[in-house]
Amino acid sequence: MNGSSLPAEDADTRYTTFTGWVDRPTDLTAPLDATISCDVAVIGGGLGGMATALRLAERGVDVVLLESDFCGYGASSRNAGQISAKPTGEPQILAKVNPQLLRDLVRFAGSSVQFAEDLIKQLGIECDYEAVGNVGAAVTKGQMRKALRDAQALSDAGATLQFGDQHELGLPDTFLGGLLTPAGGTMNPGMFTLGLRAALLESGVRVFEQSPAQSVDDIGSGATVTTPLGRVRAKKVVLANNAWAPELAITPQRLSRPVWVNMIETAPVERERIEATGWTSRSGLATKHNVMESYHVTPTNTIAVGVRRLQIGKNPISDRISDPVVVADLTDAFRARFPSLRDVPVTKTWGGWIAMTSSRAPVAGKASKNVYYAIGCNGHGLGQAPYLGSLLADRLTTDEIHPDIMPWWESENHFPRSLYLHNPVLRAAWLADRIGDRRAGR
Ligand SMILES: Cc1cc2nc3c(=O)[nH]c(=O)nc-3n(C[C@H](O)[C@H](O)[C@H](O)COP(=O)(O)OP(=O)(O)OC[C@H]3O[C@@H](n4cnc5c(N)ncnc54)[C@H](O)[C@@H]3O)c2cc1C
Known part of the structure; x- marks a missing residue:
């Protein structure tokens, strides 16, 4: 299981500290070097x-945006590119312990997809978006039973979805079936993020890249943000620094933990070979393991494969490349799910940091009188992070509070210790998944 089965051609896999979806922009804005x-x-x-x-x-509103590196440097351009109306968390548990939260999550996830689709249309962003939906896909009978129970809990909470078998959902033939969430689909998240960056640079927002905020001080009448070469005096500050949030002293304790997530991408495959696997729907796939495997077929017929292992980091976090052991594990997963494509080499790998919260739900609120945060869309931020940000912007500028932000509004800044955000727990989850696969001959 440690990747010893890698064929020789995978020695050519390109490891990158950024993303495989796009190149870094070359038109970075100048750092802030004054007091504004x-x-x-x-x-x-x-x-x-x-x-x-x-x-x-x-x-x-007169806005300044400060970015450590360049806009799009973080998880937003590195993710698996699957935008789904399926909410975060375990629906069956939530249905029992907090059915209202599950209804809120379902509504929020659905509105997030709509919001992202509207952004793509309104701003004319070219990002290879395909509205093919996403499937919570089962590779064992146990996962199929889980998918059915999840389907029940989610539809009771108001979700639109379809439970079906492999043929009904057009899935690769190593999958038994699953739960299709038709809203949403797949996209190139790097193109989406850099498209939003282009729109931002053309807007009236003053954008300073290469300008890390080193400290944020609430001075009662406003807040001051200090960067290596400058300072911003603002009436209000919004923290949208995701996995880096704990690095600023003003961030509430235990708000989130940084978790490293990996991706690999294959060389292009002939379309007919992909169809021959049974994957005719081209829907995004996320398995029903404890720690999912994700599969996204791109318009050039490469296959992007993600996750399977999560690694909790410590702030301050830094640039990394994927761990070769994890790359080998993801490659094993790809070859197990697509045995007829075993000869297809893995050409790229990268990873990114996400902010995981103990509730697995997004969080927004006030760190102090004038400092707000909207953070922690976990592994669902492709649609949810921009939607949450826009809801916070509305909250700062209007008296009306949108019902979609209420469930995530944290008035106490009380974030309990998490039971699952520990590396031994995540390793045990991975091991249980592999034992389950092996027992089922998968
Ligand atoms: C490998 C991977 C796969 C994923 N797959 C999916 C998926 O398929 N679907 C999905 O919905 N979600 C997915 N996600 C999650 C999703 O990408 C994130 O939830 C989302 O991008 C978060 O957006 P954000 O703007 O909050 O954070 P980020 O995109 O991480 O942005 C935070 C920014 O803050 C900047 N910053 C940090 N500290 C400072 C500072 N002190 N001063 C100034 N700037 C600072 C960083 O440089 C960064 O650019 C995945 C994530 C990863 C890493």
């Missing part, structure tokens, strides 16, 4: 921070 003032300073230029800034600017 604004209404709202947004910290972090991922999908969340950029959507917050754009929405504020649309509402006539």
